[in-house]
Amino acid sequence: MSSLLERLLAVPTWTVLLVVGLVVFAEDALFVGFVLPGETAAILGGVAARLGHVPVTAVFATVAVAAVVGDSVGYEIGRHFGPRILGLRVLESRRPQLDRAQDLLARRGGPAVFLGRWVAFFRAVMPALAGSARMRYPVFLAFNAAGGITWAAVTVGVGYLAGASYARVEKLVGRGSALVVAVVVLTAIIIWRVRRHRSESRTEMHQE
Secondary structure (H helix, E strand, O other): OHHHHHHHHHOOHHHHHHHHHHHHHHHHHOOOOOOOOHHHHHHHHHHHHHOOOOOHHHHHHHHHHHHHHHHHHHHHHHHHHHHHHHOOHHHHHHHHHHHHHHHHHHHHOHHHHHHHOOOHHHHHHHHHHHHHOOOOHHHHHHHHHHHHHHHHHHHHHHHHHHHHHHHHHHHHHOHHHHHHHHHHHHHHHHHHHHHHHHHHHHHHHHHO
């Protein structure tokens, strides 16, 4: 993780925007949000903006456009290949989550697209499920755009605030110590998310 942060501090502006945009786009368009960390990429883009390596407005615009366009591509994929996608082996272990996403979409319609933007797995599958369910595209686009823009503002903002903390630590104790602090914090976040995922999995098994 420290090497990732050091590279982030060194790469050109266009590289930051390209990588962040591609990861966010692929997360939604290619139906693999549980593999590609679009949220992490957006946050790191915000960190880079706070450290002065890229304009924050450019990061926000890149993330928002990539999210909205990626969702739209995912919608079209679901509209044309929905049954095939739902039958993919990679989704078998996540069938309970997929069923919940379908149930949420059936109950809420357009608002489910907005709400799905805030949960990693739902963020990846909801566009394709909406397309497969033949949701009208203008309805999908309205909630997709609202969710994508809001999500971009929040995730980039979180990264920007995290970058401010990093900058203060670096000023006080130097880059090496700041990297250590950043790694410790990120590791703690990863451990917390893994434990939460395991807890949710155990709850699902008991419910079954």
